[in-house]
Amino acid sequence: VAGVKYEYRGEQKELRSKIVIAADGVESRVGRWAGIKTHTDFRDMESCVQITAAEIPVDPNTCYFYFGEEYAPKGYFWIFPKANGAANIGLGVSGLIGKKHSAQTFLNHFMEKKYPNSTTLTQIAGGVPSTLTLKNIFAPGILLAGDAAHQVNPLSGGGIHTGMIGGSIAGEVAADSILADKPDYIFNYDKLWYERVGKRHEIYNRLKDGIYNFDDKKFNSIAHAFNKIPPEKRSLGNLFKTALIHNPSLLIDVAKVFLMK
Numbered sequence: 001v002a003g004v005k006y007e008y009r010g011e012q013k014e015l016r017s018k019i020v021i022a023a024d025g026v027e028s029r030v031g032r033w034a035g036i037k038t039h040t041d042f043r044d045m046e047s048c049v050q051i052t053a054a055e056i057p058v059d060p061n062t063c064y065f066y067f068g069e070e071y072a073p074k075g076y077f078w079i080f081p082k083a084n085g086a087a088n089i090g091l092g093v094s095g096l097i098g099k100k101h102s103a104q105t106f107l108n109h110f111m112e113k114k115y116p117n118s119t120t121l122t123q124i125a126g127g128v129p130s131t132l133t134l135k136n137i138f139a140p141g142i143l144l145a146g147d148a149a150h151q152v153n154p155l156s157g158g159g160i161h162t163g164m165i166g167g168s169i170a171g172e173v174a175a176d177s178i179l180a181d182k183p184d185y186i187f188n189y190d191k192l193w194y195e196r197v198g199k200r201h202e203i204y205n206r207l208k209d210g211i212y213n214f215d216d217k218k219f220n221s222i223a224h225a226f227n228k229i230p231p232e233k234r235s236l237g238n239l240f241k242t243a244l245i246h247n248p249s250l251l252i253d254v255a256k257v258f259l260m261k
């Protein structure tokens with residue numbers, strides 16, 4: 001890879017560079033053009049949709065999450081309050097579910113049931129690769145970053161923060177490689193990513209697989225047990241501890257999450 005050809009305002013252009021960083025999103029075509037496999041199995045592709053809606057009467061200081069068959073099987077549903085009674089409301093479901101019952105259908109059902117008088121202001125939808133980082137995130141002269149490299153947290157489906165970390169590591173590695181005039185230096189990218197974030201994602205991915213198999217009964221019993229914890233003591237750690245009592249097989253992975261730095 002020695003640069004990119006692109007179109008700008010109808011004009012064909014060419015830009016030569018020592019290193020290209022492909023941050024072109026899920027299923028990265030730029031990566032594929034360089035011979036890297038960027039495909040996502042549909043079972044790992046969370047199908048996500050989110051609206052920003054007005055007139056949503058929720059506590060502005062609380063983020064709401066819904067789990068279970070009715071709201072988001074093999075995924076979760078969220079309400080993130082914004083200012084002036086608006087909120088971001090959305091969900092992600094596994095591609096396995098989305099194939100039969102789209103994320104949009106779940107959202108419509110929820111809005112009709114809970115907030116029939118709200119107004120939708122904006123809407124976004126897309127696939128989120130909720131899986132492990134790609135096996136290859138570089139090739140000679142090219143590095144992949146963000147969704148293009150599958151740097152999304154597989155448990156939460158959040159890829160903004162982790163994509164920024166991946167992008168910053170890619171940028172540093174590229175700069176160091178050019179400054180030292182060592183093209184091979186970029187091959188350190190995957191090790192640096194793995195140490196900083198990637199190894200955690202392996203554990204999150206296993207936790208996701210465990211949690212995906214929870215049925216509604218299990219979610220309800222965890223929620224009821226968690227409700228007994230005084231509000232000031234409720235934390236993510238305590239939530240996982242409660243979940244563990246109900247599913248001891250997750251013990252090792254949960255312990256690793258909280259012990260790893």
Ligand SMILES: Cc1cc2nc3c(=O)[nH]c(=O)nc-3n(C[C@H](O)[C@H](O)[C@H](O)COP(=O)(O)OP(=O)(O)OC[C@H]3O[C@@H](n4cnc5c(N)ncnc54)[C@H](O)[C@@H]3O)c2cc1C
Pocket residue numbers: 023024025026029030048049050090124125126127128145146147148152157158159160161163
């Ligand atoms: C509904 C929904 C809600 C989400 N909510 C959250 C959330 O709350 N928190 C969170 O952390 N993450 C969330 N995510 C995931 C998050 O959006 C992504 O992980 C993140 O945007 C990835 O950033 P990126 O820059 O790698 O890729 P992208 O945001 O996909 O950006 C890639 C860019 O490259 C451009 N591009 C593609 N191909 C080319 C080409 N050939 N030439 C030039 N440009 C090209 C695209 O137009 C795009 O602008 C959500 C995703 C969805 C779908």
